[in-house]
């Protein structure tokens with residue numbers, strides 16, 4: 213399969229794409245981060261986003277959720293044109309996604325429960341204090357934290373618990389889309405695997421579409437339906453891991469066929485990927 217083939221698979225007619233990006237350009241002064249970048253995220257998938265450090269994964273996520281004003285391009289999220297001038301509707305759309313930023317971005321002076329209450333207060337001020345607290349407690353539990361974690365401050369939590377607390381806040385408004393920026397960074401392998409399982413389980417039970425930036429190969433193999441590769445200022449390929457492995461791109465081959473990629477594959481033990489890898493090892497690198 214050539215590169216174009218894998219990339220074009222995202223533009224099938226009739227698919228439902230809650231996130232569409234076309235011709236995106238981002239630059240900071242002379243420093244061009246994205247040029248003519250296009251991407252489609254399918255409803256209900258976990259899309260892993262990978263790329264070398266500084267390739268603009270976080271800037272892409274920030275552009276999609278309206279925290280970064282692109283220089284050019286089109287971005288549509290849940291049918292809304294994110295490049296259009298503000299008309300108040302953008303406030304509504306922000307309640308339909310949840311974001312887990314790198315490091316969790318929790319308010320340190322609020323307890324976990326109070327952190328989860330923040331978006332509820334912001335978007336549904338009419339909810340009673342009691343109901344809001346109850347919803348927050350439910351989200352804390354949904355994120356795999358014990359009930360008492362709701363009363364703790366972020367500084368009292370381990371790294372893994374902080375991530376779960378950030379996840380609880382991201383889920384506060386029952387979002388359709390979940391954005392995760394390196395959710396397993398800094399976690400030990402057991403904690404990372406547990407977080408991956410939780411993400412997959414939540415995606416399946418809540419019907420979420422997940423945009424997941426990661427450097428974690430285990431996460432890619434464990435929970436991603438497709439993977440988008442950022443390089444050369446664009447998404448150079450998108451597809452399942454076997455589809456990507458069939459491409460002859462040096463970065464992709466190095467990434468998936470390097471020692472870490474092979475270890476992650478061995479840990480996953482996926483016969484489909486195994487056989488594909490066998491086909492491409494000699495030809496690819």
Ligand SMILES: Nc1ncnc2c1ncn2[C@@H]1O[C@H](COP(=O)(O)OP(=O)(O)OP(=O)(O)O)[C@@H](O)[C@H]1O
Pocket residue numbers: 240245263264265266267268269270271272
């Ligand atoms: N607000 C900003 N002002 C200037 N430059 C920025 C800004 N935000 C990001 N950049 C630059 O844009 C580039 C892409 O940054 P980004 O954080 O998106 O990379 P990334 O792919 O997420 O990297 P990493 O994997 O290391 O987290 C980097 O060179 C970064 O320095």
